[in-house]
Amino acid sequence: CDPLDAAAIAKDFPILAEQVNGHPLVYLDSAATSQRPRAALDAERDFLEHANAAVHRGAHTLAAEATELFEDARAAVAGFVGAAPEQLVWTSGATMGLNLVAYSIGNASVGRGAPASAGLALRPGDEIVTTAIEHHANLIPWQELAARTGAVLRHIPAHDDGTLDLDAAAELIGERTRIVAFTHVSNVLGIVNPIAELIALAQRVGALTVMDACQSAPHLSLDLPALGVDLAVFSGHKMLGPYGVGGLYGRAEVLEAMPPFLTGGSMITTVTLDHAEYLPPPQRFEAGTQPIGPAIGLAAAVRYLDGIGLDRIHAHESMLAERMRAGLVEIPGIRLLGDAAGAPRVGLWAFDVEGVHAHDAGQFLDARGVAVRVGHHCAAPLHTRYGVTASVRASAALYNTTGDIDTFLDAVSGIRPYFGL
Ligand code: PMP
Numbered sequence: 001c002d003p004l005d006a007a008a009i010a011k012d013f014p015i016l017a018e019q020v021n022g023h024p025l026v027y028l029d030s031a032a033t034s035q036r037p038r039a040a041l042d043a044e045r046d047f048l049e050h051a052n053a054a055v056h057r058g059a060h061t062l063a064a065e066a067t068e069l070f071e072d073a074r075a076a077v078a079g080f081v082g083a084a085p086e087q088l089v090w091t092s093g094a095t096m097g098l099n100l101v102a103y104s105i106g107n108a109s110v111g112r113g114a115p116a117s118a119g120l121a122l123r124p125g126d127e128i129v130t131t132a133i134e135h136h137a138n139l140i141p142w143q144e145l146a147a148r149t150g151a152v153l154r155h156i157p158a159h160d161d162g163t164l165d166l167d168a169a170a171e172l173i174g175e176r177t178r179i180v181a182f183t184h185v186s187n188v189l190g191i192v193n194p195i196a197e198l199i200a201l202a203q204r205v206g207a208l209t210v211m212d213a214c215q216s217a218p219h220l221s222l223d224l225p226a227l228g229v230d231l232a233v234f235s236g237h238k239m240l241g242p243y244g245v246g247g248l249y250g251r252a253e254v255l256e257a258m259p260p261f262l263t264g265g266s267m268i269t270t271v272t273l274d275h276a277e278y279l280p281p282p283q284r285f286e287a288g289t290q291p292i293g294p295a296i297g298l299a300a301a302v303r304y305l306d307g308i309g310l311d312r313i314h315a316h317e318s319m320l321a322e323r324m325r326a327g328l329v330e331i332p333g334i335r336l337l338g339d340a341a342g343a344p345r346v347g348l349w350a351f352d353v354e355g356v357h358a359h360d361a362g363q364f365l366d367a368r369g370v371a372v373r374v375g376h377h378c379a380a381p382l383h384t385r386y387g388v389t390a391s392v393r394a395s396a397a398l399y400n401t402t403g404d405i406d407t408f409l410d411a412v413s414g415i416r417p418y419f420g421l
Contacts (some may be wrong), residue, residue, distance in 0.1 A: 004313065006401040010401065012039070016255045021368070023369025026407050028394040028400065029394075030238070031373070036241065047297075054066070080265065081234070082216065084252075087281075089286060104260065104261045107361065126177075128151050134212070136206055136379065143299075149233050161204065179210060187377055191344070211231045211233075212232075215346060218240065240301035241301035264288050274335075317396055318344075320402070327349070355414060358375065364411070372394045
């Protein structure tokens with residue numbers, strides 16, 4: 001496909017013109033939060049300036065306009081991942097989406113939503129399988145669900161090169177497995193996981209699949225229904241959209257069977273003082289006033305991504321990842337986490353700088369205008385696995401140029417010498 005012109009794309013992102021510490025900003029922290037193009041910023045602002053109103057049931061013109069924009073946004077964001085509008089539940093982000101799923105299953109496990117939800121109920125001794133490389137958002141909700149239901153949490157291990165051990169996965173996913181939860185792309189390793197294989201292993205035993213698509217949705221073309229995954233989550237702010245909005249995709253039968261998590265206004269059909277009947281999905285999971293402006297901003301963001309094309313974006317980011325790797329491996333004392341030869345990846349590398357704490361390395365880079373993330377990136381067990389408490393993570397997006405990568409590499413090469421190493 002046609003290579004994209006990242007320098008021209010960067011001009012659509014006002015913040016990328018900022019100077020930081022006297023240097024042009026080189027933003028390599030998109031895995032934490034992406035920057036927003038003018039189109040997404042304007043869409044939310046236009047809504048607030050011209051059509052702002054609470055959606056649904058309003059008797060006035062603005063409410064009708066807002067409802068139309070909000071439901072159009074749902075269709076756009078659902079379409080972005082290959083789904084139908086009714087398969088897309090608005091959330092506040094991936095963390096909320098994963099908690100929604102875990103709490104809904106927890107509710108099914110205590111008999112809520114029965115009989116439709118009975119198939120989702122967990123019993124003591126049932127197994128939830130996740131991986132050893134998850135973000136805490138796709139780990140702790142399952143720990144909590146296991147603790148509440150007596151289910152057992154098991155973890156697919158990773159090889160030293162960061163790829164998942166599929167042989168171990170095939171052994172772990174068995175008759176007792178009810179849920180298999182995994183990330184599409186690790187936010188530390190950048191490797192695209194073999195999700196088709198994981199989904200097939202789960203389907204073989206009839207387990208529910210839950211995918212964290214936070215780090216793939218902005219970088220890879222997704223067709224969630226074609227993948228066959230049951231549930232998947234993503235965050236708007238990582239895909240050029242606003243904070244406070246995200247999506248939970250679900251297969252129709254699965255969403256239909258799930259009891260609600262949050263309850264209250266906007267998710268009911270009839271209510272008495274003692275009882276309530278719930279709307280079908282997606283509204284069943286959308287209690288309370290939704291993030292209407294952010295949803296409209298996110299729709300503009302995914303239209304922007306689609307306008308450029310995910311295949312071109314992926315090709316560009318793969319090229320940046322390769323350029324980063326080629327430079328980093330030449331710098332003495334840099335150890336990449338998850339340097340799997342030939343593994344498909346997004347434009348992200350985490351690394352350890354021998355003898356220098358990640359926070360010091362991050363500050364050194366910041367002084368040169370290079371924004372990276374340091375710490376355990378909400379994946380503490382994965383860092384423990386690599387024998388470090390923290391790493392430096394550089395993550396690129398469609399607006400990063402090869403020049404950005406070269407500035408970054410040049411700065412990284414100065415870290416150890418600066419600390420006398
Ligand atoms: N999963 C992954 C892989 C992530 O990278 C993140 C964000 N760092 C999350 C989940 C949580 O996303 P949010 O904080 O937007 O809910």
